[in-house]
Amino acid sequence: MVSAPSLGEQAYVRGGATQTAVKILVVGHFAVGKTTFIGSISEIEPLSTEETMTRAAEAVDDLKGVQGKTTTTVAMDFGRLTISDRVVLYLFGTPGQQRFVQMWEDMARGALGALILVDPERLADSFPVIDLIEQYGLDYAIAVNHFTGAPPRDEAALREALDLLADTPVVTCDARDEKSSAAALTTLVRYLLDRAH
Amino acid sequence: MTDRDAWEPEAAPLVRPYVITKGRELPDEEQLSLITLVTAAPADPRRPARLSPEEQTLLDLCSAGYLSVAEVAGHTQLPLGVVRILLSSLAEGGHLVTRPPVAPAALADREILQEVLNGLRAKFG
Numbered sequence: 001m002v003s004a005p006s007l008g009e010q011a012y013v014r015g016g017a018t019q020t021a022v023k024i025l026v027v028g029h030f031a032v033g034k035t036t037f038i039g040s041i042s043e044i045e046p047l048s049t050e051e052t053m054t055r056a057a058e059a060v061d062d063l064k065g066v067q068g069k070t071t072t073t074v075a076m077d078f079g080r081l082t083i084s085d086r087v088v089l090y091l092f093g094t095p096g097q098q099r100f101v102q103m104w105e106d107m108a109r110g111a112l113g114a115l116i117l118v119d120p121e122r123l124a125d126s127f128p129v130i131d132l133i134e135q136y137g138l139d140y141a142i143a144v145n146h147f148t149g150a151p152p153r154d155e156a157a158l159r160e161a162l163d164l165l166a167d168t169p170v171v172t173c174d175a176r177d178e179k180s181s182a183a184a185l186t187t188l189v190r191y192l193l194d195r196a197h
Numbered sequence: 198m199t200d201r202d203a204w205e206p207e208a209a210p211l212v213r214p215y216v217i218t219k220g221r222e223l224p225d226e227e228q229l230s231l232i233t234l235v236t237a238a239p240a241d242p243r244r245p246a247r248l249s250p251e252e253q254t255l256l257d258l259c260s261a262g263y264l265s266v267a268e269v270a271g272h273t274q275l276p277l278g279v280v281r282i283l284l285s286s287l288a289e290g291g292h293l294v295t296r297p298p299v300a301p302a303a304l305a306d307r308e309i310l311q312e313v314l315n316g317l318r319a320k321f322g
Contacts, residue, residue, distance in 0.1 A: 013262065
C-alpha cells in the first residue's frame with residue numbers, strides 16, 4: 001500500500017485547467033550535471049524515478065574521472081516551469097545509456113527538442129547521447145557545462161570533435177546557476193523557433 | 198498480452214519501472230503520456246467509487262489540482278508503468294479528468310515556441 005504524500009498548493013500546476021504541457025529533454029552522459037541543471041531552474045523540487053545504482057550497474061557505468069559520486073540517476077528526473085497561463089514546460093533529464101531505450105521513447109515522443117549537456121573533459125562520452133537524440137529525430141543544442149578546474153576549450157575544436165552541423169548552437173553554462181541554465185535553454189528554444197520556419 | 202509478459206515479473210514494489218514497462222505497449226500510452234495533466238473529476242454520487250487502495254491514493258493525490266503523469270509517479274514513488282495503468286483505469290471510470298499535451302504533429306507550432314521563449318526571457322531576463 002502506498003500512502004498519498006500530502007502536497008502543498010505549489011506542487012500543483014498553476015491554472016491547470018487551461019494549461020497545455022510541453023517538454024524539453026536535458027540529456028548527457030553519466031554525472032555531467034543534468035540533475036543540477038534541472039534543479040537550478042525548476043519551480044518544483046525536482047522529482048525522479050531515480051534509484052540508487054545496484055552493484056551490477058556500477059560495474060557497467062564508467063566512473064573514471066568522476067569523484068565522490070556513489071549514486072546516480074538511472075531512470076529520469078524532471079522539473080517544471082510554468083511559462084504562461086497556457087503553457088507549462090517540463091524538463092526531463094536522463095543519461096544516455098542505451099539500455100533505457102523504452103524510457104527514451106517515452107521521453108522523446110512529442111518533445112520540443114533537447115539540450116545536450118557536455119563535459120569538455122569527457123567529450124567522447126557524449127557521442128552515444130548525441131547519436132540517440134539524432135536517432136529520435138530531435139533538434140538539439142549543446143551546452144558545455146564548465147566544471148571547476150577544467151580548462152576552456154575552443155568552440156571550433158569542440159564542434160569538430162562532436163561533428164556538429166554548422167548551425168547547431170553551442171553555449172557554455174554553469175548548471176548550478178539559474179540564469180546560466182536559463183540562458184542555455186533560451187538558446188535552444190530560439191534555435192527551435194528558427195527551425196520551425 | 199504478448200508472450201513477453203510470460204517471463205516478465207509481476208508488478209512488485211521493488212521492480213524497477215523500466216523492467217515493468219519494457220517491451221509492453223500500454224493500451225492508452227498516447228492518451229496518458231508523461232506530460233498528460235490529470236486531476237480528480239468532481240465526485241458523482243450516482244457512481245460510487247469502488248477503488249483499490251492504490252487507485253484511491255492516486256485519486257486523493259490528484260484531488261487538489263493538476264499534476265502531470267510523471268509527477269504522480271514521482272510523488273508516489275510508484276513505477277511509471279503501474280501509475281499509467283492505475284490512472285487510465287481511473288479515467289475510464291470517470292474519476293479522472295485528463296488534459297493531453299500538444300499533439301506531436303502540431304509541435305512545430307511557432308506560437309508555442311514563441312510563448313516558451315517569451316516566458317523564459319520574462320522569467321530570467
